[in-house]
Amino acid sequence: MADGKEARQTYAADFIKGDWDKAVYLDSAHSDNLMSVVLALGAEFWTMRRRMMVLEKVLGNDKIAAAIESYVPSKEEGLAWDKSRDEFIERTFSALTRPTAALPTTPPTGIVPPLGKRS
Numbered sequence: 846m847a848d849g850k851e852a853r854q855t856y857a858a859d860f861i862k863g864d865w866d867k868a869v870y871l872d873s874a875h876s877d878n879l880m881s882v883v884l885a886l887g888a889e890f891w892t893m894r895r896r897m898m899v900l901e902k903v904l905g906n907d908k909i910a911a912a913i914e915s916y917v918p919s920k921e922e923g924l925a926w927d928k929s930r931d932e933f934i935e936r937t938f939s940a941l942t943r944p945t946a947a948l949p950t951t952p953p954t955g956i957v958p959p960l961g962k963r964s
Contacts, residue, residue: 874945881940
């Protein structure tokens with residue numbers, strides 16, 4: 846590159862909203878809601894873990910780790926973090942608030958073909 850930095854591939858991707866509200870995993874709506882929560886938590890956890898690994902690699906300094914452990918947020922930061930926490934809870938646990946009803950069809954017992962491949 847002209848500025849002396851080499852081009853490298855990054856791994857960021859735009860968020861793609863899935864149609865999770867209509868997903869059927871098991872034979873019970875309650876179990877499906879729990880499965881949705883587990884999947885959402887897994888996605889959140891891996892995202893945070895990956896970001897933490899990048900931060901640890903980039904920073905790689907014991908003084909920084911100590912500063913992180915002793916940090917106390919300001920009142921404004923605390924309020925912003927509370928809002929972020931509430932959004933996280935909504936994003937991950939909202940499936941537990943969905944109304945449940947009997948499944949309209951029998952859950953699939955075999956391999957379900959991808960969309961567009963159905964006959």
